[in-house]
Each structure stands twice: as C-alpha cells, then as structure tokens.
Amino acid sequence: MSEIVKTDVVIIGAGPVGLFAVFELGLYDLKCHLIDILDRPGGQCAELYPEKPIYDIPAWPEISGQGLTDRLMEQIKPFAPQFHFNRMVTRLERQAYGQFHVETDEGEIFEAKVVVIAAGGGSFQPKRPPVPGIEAFEGKSVFYSVRRMEEFRDQDVLIVGGGDSALDWALNLQPITRSLTVVHRRAEFRAAPDSVKKMFELVESGSVRFELGQVSGLKGEDGVLTGATIKSADSEIELPVTRLLPFFGLTMKLGPIADWGLNLHENLIPVSVETFETSQPGIFAIGDINWYPGKLKLILSGFHEAALMTQAAKRIVSPGERVVFQYTTSSTSLQKKLGVN
Amino acid sequence: MTKITFVTFDGVRIDTDAENGSTVMESAIRNAVPGIDAECGGACACATCHVYIADAWKDAAGEPEAMEEDMLDFAYDVRPSSRLSCQIRVSNELDGLVVHVPERQA
Numbered sequence: 001m002s003e004i005v006k007t008d009v010v011i012i013g014a015g016p017v018g019l020f021a022v023f024e025l026g027l028y029d030l031k032c033h034l035i036d037i038l039d040r041p042g043g044q045c046a047e048l049y050p051e052k053p054i055y056d057i058p059a060w061p062e063i064s065g066q067g068l069t070d071r072l073m074e075q076i077k078p079f080a081p082q083f084h085f086n087r088m089v090t091r092l093e094r095q096a097y098g099q100f101h102v103e104t105d106e107g108e109i110f111e112a113k114v115v116v117i118a119a120g121g122g123s124f125q126p127k128r129p130p131v132p133g134i135e136a137f138e139g140k141s142v143f144y145s146v147r148r149m150e151e152f153r154d155q156d157v158l159i160v161g162g163g164d165s166a167l168d169w170a171l172n173l174q175p176i177t178r179s180l181t182v183v184h185r186r187a188e189f190r191a192a193p194d195s196v197k198k199m200f201e202l203v204e205s206g207s208v209r210f211e212l213g214q215v216s217g218l219k220g221e222d223g224v225l226t227g228a229t230i231k232s233a234d235s236e237i238e239l240p241v242t243r244l245l246p247f248f249g250l251t252m253k254l255g256p257i258a259d260w261g262l263n264l265h266e267n268l269i270p271v272s273v274e275t276f277e278t279s280q281p282g283i284f285a286i287g288d289i290n291w292y293p294g295k296l297k298l299i300l301s302g303f304h305e306a307a308l309m310t311q312a313a314k315r316i317v318s319p320g321e322r323v324v325f326q327y328t329t330s331s332t333s334l335q336k337k338l339g340v341n
Numbered sequence: 342m343t344k345i346t347f348v349t350f351d352g353v354r355i356d357t358d359a360e361n362g363s364t365v366m367e368s369a370i371r372n373a374v375p376g377i378d379a380e381c382g383g384a385c386a387c388a389t390c391h392v393y394i395a396d397a398w399k400d401a402a403g404e405p406e407a408m409e410e411d412m413l414d415f416a417y418d419v420r421p422s423s424r425l426s427c428q429i430r431v432s433n434e435l436d437g438l439v440v441h442v443p444e445r446q447a
C-alpha cells in the first residue's frame with residue numbers, strides 16, 4: 001500500500017469552484033490537495049466549453065472557459081496546491097472528528113482534517129455508445145481508454161469516433177494489432193489535421209481500414225468479442241473484431257459520491273447555507289454539486305460558497321484559534337501569504 | 342408565433358407556439374417535451390437536445406454548422422435527418438415544422 005499523504009484539506013474536483021476554494025483556504029493557511037479524474041484543471045469550463053465566452057463572472061465582461069481556468073490557476077499559485085489528476089476518488093471515510101481518509105482508484109490514501117466536495121455535475125466518464133448488449137463486453141473486449149497497449153497486440157481492433165483520442169490511438173496501436181478499423185459517422189474529423197492526414201496515409205497503404213457509419217451490433221459470448229456490425233446509410237457489413245475502443249466523449253456521472261453516506265437530494269448534496277457543511281461534520285460541499293433553497297448553478301455562487309465554507313473549515317482545522325476577518329487590500333499578513341508584500 | 346409540433350418516441354404529438362428568434366430546443370423545454378434534456382442549456386456542448394427533422398423541412402431549418410456536426414458525433418442513433426434542436430432558430434419559414442424526438446439522449 002502506498003504511503004498516506006497527510007494534509008489539511010482534500011478538495012474533490014478541480015473545477016472553477018474547487019480551484020477558488022484553494023485561494024480562500026490559503027488565506028487562512030490551510031494547505032490543499034486536489035483530486036480530479038480529468039487530466040487538467042477547470043472542470044466543465046475546460047472540458048465542455050474551453051473556447052466559449054462566459055459573460056457573468058464579476059468584473060470580467062467576457063472570459064472563455066479556459067481563460068477563467070488559467071486566471072484561477074494564476075491566482076492560487078502562491079498557495080502551492082498539489083494536484084492529482086487522472087484519478088477518481090472512490091472512497092471517503094471518517095476516521096475521527098477532523099480526520100478523514102480519501103481513497104482514489106489508483107490506491108492512494110489521503111488523510112485530511114477537512115474534505116471539500118467540489119465535484120460539480122459528478123465525475124467525467126466516457127460515454128457508452130448506443131450499441132445493444134455492449135455492457136457485457138466491457139472490461140474484457142470493450143475499453144473506453146487504453147491503459148495497457150499489450151491488451152491490443154495481435155487483436156482485430158475497431159476504433160469508433162472522429163476526435164483526437166480516436167485518431168491518436170489508431171495511429172499508436174496500428175503497428176501492434178492484427179487488423180485495425182476506424183469507424184466514424186462522417187468523413188470529416190475533429191482531430192488534429194496532422195493525425196487525420198497520417199491516418200488516411202495508412203488507409204491508402206492498406207494498413208488501416210476506414211468505414212463510414214455506426215456500430216449497430218456486436219457478436220460474441222461471455223464478454224469475448226468476435227465481430228461487429230457496421231451500419232451506413234445504405235449498407236450493413238460485418239467485420240471480425242476482438243477489441244472495441246469507442247471514443248464518444250465524456251459525460252458527467254455522480255459516481256461513487258452516492259456511496260459516502262451523505263444525505264442526497266436528487267443527486268445533489270444538501271448543505272447548510274451558513275457553513276456549506278454536509279450532513280456529516282467536517283465534510284463540505286460547494287459549487288454545482290450542492291443543494292440548498294434557492295441554489296443557482298453559477299460559478300459566482302460557487303465562489304461565494306468557497307469563502308463561507310473556509311470560515312467553518314478553519315475552525316475545524318485550528319480549533320480554539322480566533323478566525324480573523326481581513327481584507328486582501330489592507331492586510332499585510334494576507335499580502336505576505338500572497339507573496340505581494 | 343410559429344407552430345412547431347414535437348412527436349415523442351411513443352408517438353405523442355405536442356403542439357407548441359415558438360417565438361421567432363428563439364431556438365427549437367427552447368420551445369421543447371418550455372413545453373416540457375419528454376426526451377429532450379438540453380443539459381448544457383443550448384451551448385452546443387452536450388448533444389442532449391438531439392432531434393430528427395423531416396426531409397421536407399431540411400432546407401428551412403438550415404445546414405448544421407461544423408460545431409454542431411462535431412457534437413452530433415456524440416448523440417445516440419444519428420441519422421441524416423439529425424439536428425441539435427438548440428442550433429435551429431425559429432422563424433416564419435418553420436411554421437408547421439414537425440420534429441421527431443429520438444428514443445433517448447446519449
């Protein structure tokens with residue numbers, strides 16, 4: 001088992017609200033570790049609409065999802081938050097008051113005095129394509145990401161999708177597979193032009209097969225895939241397939257949060273509007289994941305929640321210490337923490 | 342007002358009055374048409390407002406832009422008549438439009 005990482009606060013989710021919480025907690029000297037299943041910060045802003053403008057961030061008449069994420073990262077830099085990406089938080093367990101264990105699917109354990117759930121709409125997970133019976137093959141013949149390339153050696157691999165993940169893996173896996181087919185709904189790809197060009201060169205030379213259409217059926221038994229049906233506008237073909245890799249983008253699912261013994265309200269976590277504490281003392285929920293009367297799923301509301309949550313979190317981490325309210329404009333001690341004084 | 346009729350997967354017809362300049366998705370949501378989720382609120386970022394547009398209306402509804410085509414890749418049971426309803430603007434030309442809702446979104 002890996003060593004336990006000890007910290008003041010674990011923040012589950014590195015979306016805009018989780019990021020800003022680092023700032024508010026940092027002003028009160030609380031050190032944070034953030035865990036996110038994505039491979040980068042920003043949550044929905046970075047994953048769903050990096051280039052779209054947001055118009056209701058106070059004092060930013062217009063800023064893109066990625067722009068907002070970048071500015072938040074810059075703003076919290078003085079507090080040196082530790083990020084752990086590509087991991088899903090699977091367990092959250094209370095050991096004692098002010099002592100929680102947070103576990104990831106990579107087997108890491110974090111010990112925190114306070115846990116902040118900033119999980120937004122839930123963890124981003126790959127979309128399952130609408131192919132009847134596909135569940136039965138998952139984990140054995142159908143994979144939504146490539147963890148071990150060896151899994152695909154000498155296999156008849158079918159990759160579905162037209163984005164970067166689909167094409168990158170087509171190019172990477174082609175040399176080791178027995179056969180490789182790419183299926184996409186249309187002839188245009190969303191991927192980097194260079195990868196598209198490389199793939200069509202392989203199609204030209206006969207190393208990769210490309211089919212226009214959608215996967216409509218799978219054949220096989222006991223999770224062992226043997227073939228797939230590909231349906232296009234005017235025809236249907238069957239191919240021998242032993243490994244299927246669908247790349248249909250990501251969707252948000254509540255995921256393991258439902259198993260952590262917290263009260264839920266329609267898949268959201270009810271909180272106190274004074275402290276943003278959940279039904280379990282020491283566990284807080286801020287941003288899109290929480291619920292209280294009048295809740296609005298807005299970034300600015302999440303920022304406000306982070307500020308109030310911090311007051312309560314500080315009292316748990318430093319019991320007996322007076323929590324002093326100060327302005328960043330005029331407090332020299334806050335400015336020292338920010339590295340501007 | 343422009344009349345738009347939604348036909349659910351079970352064949353239920355729902356007639357709506359849509360405001361010109363709004364989107365077909367907004368009319369569906371205002372009238373609680375089952376089967377249209379529109380999770381992203383019309384930002385062309387979720388593909389959960391996927392519908393089928395009858396052939397006769399294809400021209401009036403306009404061509405999908407590249408961004409919409411990209412999002413459609415993530416929709417369920419995409420056909421040549423597939424569109425994202427949040428990307429179709431309501432105008433007089435669409436008066437009488439019939440929109441079919443797919444079996445499910447994503």
Ligand SMILES: Cc1cc2nc3c(=O)[nH]c(=O)nc-3n(C[C@H](O)[C@H](O)[C@H](O)COP(=O)(O)OP(=O)(O)OC[C@H]3O[C@@H](n4cnc5c(N)ncnc54)[C@H](O)[C@@H]3O)c2cc1C
Binds near residue numbers: 012035037289
């Ligand atoms: C298209 C679109 C447009 C929008 N426009 C606006 C706008 O104009 N103004 C506005 O205020 N808001 C807007 N929003 C809403 C805004 O993006 C959200 O309110 C905001 O992202 C919520 O931030 P968050 O940090 O709470 O959660 P999220 O951004 O959802 O981030 C949560 C993170 O937690 C991670 N996570 C969850 N569970 C786990 C787990 N178990 N393990 C590991 N990681 C986990 C997720 O992977 C995710 O990265 C828009 C949303 C969309 C989709």
Ligand code: FES
Binds near residue numbers: 379427
């Ligand atoms: S509402 Fe999300 S793409 Fe149309």
